[in-house]
Amino acid sequence: MAQPLTIEDLRLLAKRRVPRMFYDYADSGAWTEGTYRANETDFAKIKLRQRVAVDMTNRTLESTMIGEKVAMPVALAPTGMTGMQHADGEILAAKAAAKAGVPFTLSTMSICSIEDIANHTGNPFWFQLYVMKDRDFSARLIERAKRAGVSALVLTLDLQILGQRHKDIRNGLSAPPKPTLANLINLATKPRWCLKMLDTPRRSFGNIVGHVSGVADMSSLSSWTADQFDPRLDWDDVKRIKDQWGGKLIIKGILDPEDAEMAAQSGADALIVSNHGGRQLDGALSSIESLPAIVDQVGNRIEVHFDGGIRSGQDIIKAIALGAHSTYIGRAFLYGLGAMGEAGVTRCLEIIRKELDVTMALCGLRDIKAVDEKILVGGRAGAMQRLAAAAI
Secondary structure, eight states: OOOOOSHHHHHHHHHHHSOHHHHHHHSOOSTTOHHHHHHHHHHHTSOBOOOOSSOOOSOBOOEEETTEEESSSEEEOOOTTGGGTSTTHHHHHHHHHHHHTOOBEEOTTOSSOHHHHHHHOSSOOEEEEOOBSOHHHHHHHHHHHHHTTOOEEEEEOSOSSOOOOHHHHHHTOOSSOOOOHHHHHHHHTOHHHHHHHHTOSOOSOTTTTTTSTTOOSHHHHHHHHHHHBOTTOOHHHHHHHHHHHOSEEEEEEEOSHHHHHHHHHTTOSEEEEOOGGGTSOTTSOOHHHHHHHHHHHHTTTSEEEEESOOOSHHHHHHHHHTTOSEEEESHHHHHHHHHHTHHHHHHHHHHHHHHHHHHHHHTTOSBGGGOOGGGBTTHHHHHHHHHHHHHO
C-alpha cells in the first residue's frame, strides 16, 4: 500500500476500515452540517503571500502551549469514543502524540480511561472535562486526573445540551455497537477492526463504567449519559472547577467575544475558539471566521487557541496568522487512527508537520513564532473580506 500523502488519503482509508456508525460519528456535524462544512472550506478562501530569495535554512516549528514546550503549535483535541475508531485508540493516539512532541487531550467520553492513558504512556497528558448533573462524579473525575499526573484540564462549555446529529441518530450510535442486523452486516465487512476489538477489553466508556453507582452495563450507561450533561452550567461553576483543579485550565467552546471576555476574566490560562466541530449549533460561524474578533477582545490577556476544520499544515499557519497562539486537530488524527492505528496518527502528524514547515518557508519565514498577518494577501483585513464576501 502506498504511503498516505494527505489527510484526505487517511480519511478515505478510514472510511473503508471503520464501521459505518463510528466513521459517521467522526465525519459529520449537526442538522444540515453547514457549519461543519464551513469549518473546513473557509480556510481555502484565505490566501497566502509567497516570498522568494530569502534564507529558508534552519527552520523551527517549536513553540509553547500554556507554558509547555511543543514540537509544533498543535495538540490532539479531545474526541469522544476515540477507542471505537480503533481498538485502544486513545492509548495509541497518546503514544503517537508523545513521540511527536505534542499534547494529547483525553475526553471524558473516551473508551480508554484516565488510568489507562497514565499506565500506558510515560508523558503527562491533558484531560477534557464535561460538567455533569452528578457533581460528585465530576469532582471525582478531577481528582482522578490529578492522581494520573494530568498537566492541564480542558473544560468544555459548549455541550450543555446535545446538538441534533442526524447520522448518529439514524445509526443508533452506541459503544459497543448494538447487535442489530444492519450493524452485523456492516461489521462483517470490517474484519481488521473486529479482530482488533476482540483483542481488547476496552469497548465502553472507561471513565464512567465502574465509577458511577448503578452504571454497570450499556443500557444503564446510555440512559445515564443522555440525562447527565448539565444545562445549568454557568461561570460560577467555572470558578468552582478552577479552584478545585488548582492547575492549568483551558476553556473550550468559545465563539463569541463576550464569552471570550468572561473566559479571560475567569483566570483560565487559555481558551479554545471552537464550535465543537460543527456538531452543536448548525448555522454558527466557522471557527476561523470567529477567531479574529476573539483575538481582538482578549488576545493580549489570555492564550487564544484554535480548533475546527484543520486538515493541513496550511490551515494551521493561516490560523496562527489570524492571531491564534496554537491549534488542535481532531478529525485529522481520527482519520489516521481509523486507517492505520498508532502508525496512522503518527503519519497524520508527519503530514501536518511537513505541510506547515514547507508553507512557512515559502511564505519567507524560518520560525513559527514569527508568523503573523503579513503572510496573508491583504493582511487580516483582506482575509476577513474574502470570508465575508464568500458568505453573502
